[in-house]
Amino acid sequence: MSRKQWMVTGMTLLLTLLYCSLAMAAEAKGAGAATGASLARFFSATVIAAGIGIGIAAFGTGIGQGIAIQRAVEGIARNPEASGKITVTMLIGLAMIESLCIYALVVALIILYAYPMAKPIATALGFQM
Secondary structure, eight states, rough: OOOHHHHHHHEEEHHHHHHHOOOOOHHOOOOOOOOOHHHHHHHHHHHHHHHHHHHHHHHHHHHHHHHHHHHHHHHHHGGGGGGHHHHHHHHHHHHHHHHHHHHHHHHHHHHHHHHHHHHHHHHHOOOOO
């Protein structure tokens, strides 16, 4: 991508995030004006955030593992005698790369099932838990 394409992509992303935040901003009609829809919207946002997070993590680790395997195969093709060392090093590297995706999965599961802030948010929205 050229520099101009990166600039256009970045500005588009920035404007999209700005408009999304403006669209999601809603004024409350009072202290206890929260509805079930607002709480459902919060929990659906956590599900979307968890899905996007694990998707990005899986995408990144997939690319990283593909590059690692490509380089290992190239190294073995150039020097077949070193295939044992290259394979062991590649497998250790793949385990390290995969651990990053597992960490993202753990965070996504915490977001989905732990809800550490569910009670304070629900009480702030006017619900009793």
